[in-house]
Amino acid sequence: MSRPHRSEPSSRGLIGQIIDHRWDYLYVLPALGVMMLVIAYPIYYTFYLSFFRTPPSLAMSEKIFNGFDNYATVLGSDSFQQVTWNTIVWTVWSTFFALILGLGAALVLNREFMGRGLLRGLLLIPFVISAVAASYIWRWIYHSDFGVLGAVLFDLGLIDGKLNLLDNIDMVLPSLIVVNVWKEFPFAMIMILAGLQTVPDQLLNAARVDGAGAFHRFWHVTLPHLKGVLIITVLLLFVQNLNHFIIPWIMTGGGPAGASDIWITQIYQIAFGRIRFGIASAYSVILFLVMVVIGYFYVKALTGDEDRQAH
Amino acid sequence: MLLKNAARQRNLKGIACALLTSSALVLPAPVAAQANKTGIDPETWTPEHVRSIAGKTTVDTAAECSKIVPLDYEGELDYWYVGPNEASPQLEHEMYEEFWAALAETYPNIEINAQNLGYNDMLNKLRTAALGNAAPDVARLPILWGSEFAAKRQLSELSPEDVGYDSDDFWPGAMKSVTLDGKTWGIPTNNETMAFIWNAGIFEEAGLDPDKAPDTWEEVVAYSKQIKEKTGKNGYGLVARVNAGNTPFRFMPMVWGEGGGALDEAADSPTYQETWIDSDGTRRAVQNYYDMYVRDKSVPVSALTNTQTENQDPFLANQLAMVIAHPSEYATMLDRASRATGSDKEAAMEVVNNMRYGKIPKGADRRAVVFGGSNVHIFNPDNIDGDLDMEAAKALICFMTGPEWSTKLAWVSSNPGNTRGFETEWMKERLDTIKFLDVSTSMLPSGIPFPPVAESPEIMNIIIPEMLQNALTEKMTVEEATADAERKIQSLLDGM
The missing domain is CATH 3.40.190.10 (Periplasmic binding protein-like II)
Known part of the structure; x- marks a missing residue:
């Protein structure tokens, strides 16, 4: 059996290059096989199913081909506009506030002070706690009749009745965003903290010597160094929020009256509540395409950073 | 068919069904129709008969x-x-x-x-x-x-x-x-x-007869309001969460009682192909919910996210007067009360002692239950x-x-x-x-029974609770909410 060897760059054609790299392909084959099975096939099947009508009274084997009807149903439905708007509000504001809070916490934790380790540990708690457990806890904190938050505000004299957050169509989404930000800002904090530790002290000292104040040092030295980390963090948070299911589903189930329904909860409801796998698949494909666009920018941001470093 | 069935009944149903078949001609129409649905005559299937x-x-x-x-x-x-x-x-x-x-x-x-x-x-x-x-x-x-x-x-x-x-x-x-x-x-x-359960202590506090349950849904709305006004406590344990079995089990008795339905499951001979959701009966039921939640504010604010399980604590804490619950609710409450400690236990046991069970109230059309x-x-x-x-x-x-x-x-x-x-x-x-x-x-x-069709879970667990939420959040009027539900159910029946 010949030993695998490190392939040299070749000027041969595509087939030749594949032959040159045959051992490399062999090594990644098992991983590729698993990925095909658990990622590629479900994606293919979701695309396939999105062209079929699957009412609850029919077995899947009796599904009926209906072309692009499911896409038309999704895009033309009364709820699509509201759910899409909710998704945008949920994703953009969750990402924005988690980033701002994470940045602030990271700047604080980047300084040396007594108890820094303890504070860092405490701030990480929301991130490591189970999202399901956190959702139930917050549901009770917010509870419209017996919630802790309402009771505290009432005792302080700040409200004179019940605090209705989860059962109020205007307040429910902002309330859930608060929970989501609380849950994920430590992720942004850790990412940015790692980035802050790469900012060269010499540059900061030089800026200080040149008379730059704290804000100018941050704006002109620190922030440019964080640019790559911030872009990656924003993209990761954005994707995570777009796909975030647990908090809205457990806390409100998308209600009341659809006021906290976002794409992902809507897809779940259509698939498993209404047993319309065809329509849910069409919805998923639309979400998938949005994710592909975001993924493109994510990869571009990553490789762009590598390219900059290479030059 | 009914006669043939009745003839084959054993001792238990023999008594009831024989009475049913002989009395079907003279029973009032809703009673006869009801007997048709269950095979048992409501007039004879009494607590005494069950014991006998x-x-x-x-x-x-x-x-x-x-x-x-x-x-x-x-x-x-x-x-x-x-x-x-x-x-x-x-x-x-x-x-x-x-x-x-x-x-x-x-x-x-x-x-x-x-x-x-x-x-x-x-x-x-x-x-x-x-x-x-x-x-x-x-x-x-x-x-x-x-x-x-x-x-x-x-x-x-x-x-x-x-x-x-x-x-x-x-x-x-x-x-x-x-x-x-x-x-x-x-x-x-x-x-x-299910049965209608009330706290006789709160009834007394509100100036109501502690041993008399509201007999109609109209009275439930009125009692709930009176309890809220007189005691500050919530009257009726309304629940309207989407995707929770609790909601239709508590709402449909009111709908059927008022003469409405989701499909025609309450009809004498249901076809399960007609929708009764956008009917006067259903609108009356939704209006009752609206009156309690929006107009009188006499029910828990958290009704849109709550299930009956969340109503158990306020009931046991003497803060909620009326609920619809399973026969096991008494045993559950007793269990919970016995696990309490100190003064909480005393208070909870008092509530358990004040628990009363009655029939589900009737509406303008009949008395019905899931x-x-x-x-x-x-x-x-x-x-x-x-x-x-x-x-x-x-x-x-x-x-x-x-x-x-x-x-x-x-x-x-x-x-x-x-x-x-x-x-x-x-x-x-x-x-x-x-x-x-x-x-x-x-x-x-x-x-x-809920309609035995494949679309039932969606109708009962999603479309009907959504209809309630649309009305209770005032996103739609009662009429718009029932019309919207009708459209959704019709599209479901059309195989969409």
């Missing part, structure tokens, strides 16, 4: 089941069910433990891999499992769910006769829930109706994981649907699906030890 027939029969379950499957049969099967959970009374847990022990003693060579899944999780898991051909051999499902699997032919045909019982031993309404396209797809295990319960099914061999062990499945089902275990497994929370259970010594013991059981049992003849 209990304890008349003895049963040997092992002997009955050995005629179907030999007791030394060796086999294995997977079984999923919605069983007792952390909110269930201790007694219910003990009954299930006894059941498994008795089954193992009777059929020592049948290995059963049983999974107790929560009500809110099981349906989706089962749907996914059946699609992936990984369903269990046998499953006991809430009454609403089976039709969907039957419509997709994911179940095997199964009738009481297959396990040695007579279909006439089961409530006709329950048999209807396992019948689709003229075939039988399961066997009822237990059937119950005919609930569970059915056991065998899955289609094509949809299960591995080979179906039909004999093992029949042994399990014979054991659980017989008069003995259909009574014991329903000890605190329901009633035997096999009506021979009403005649047993265990039923007598239940009636002697479980407070208010006779009241909830006497509501059975007023029960209306």
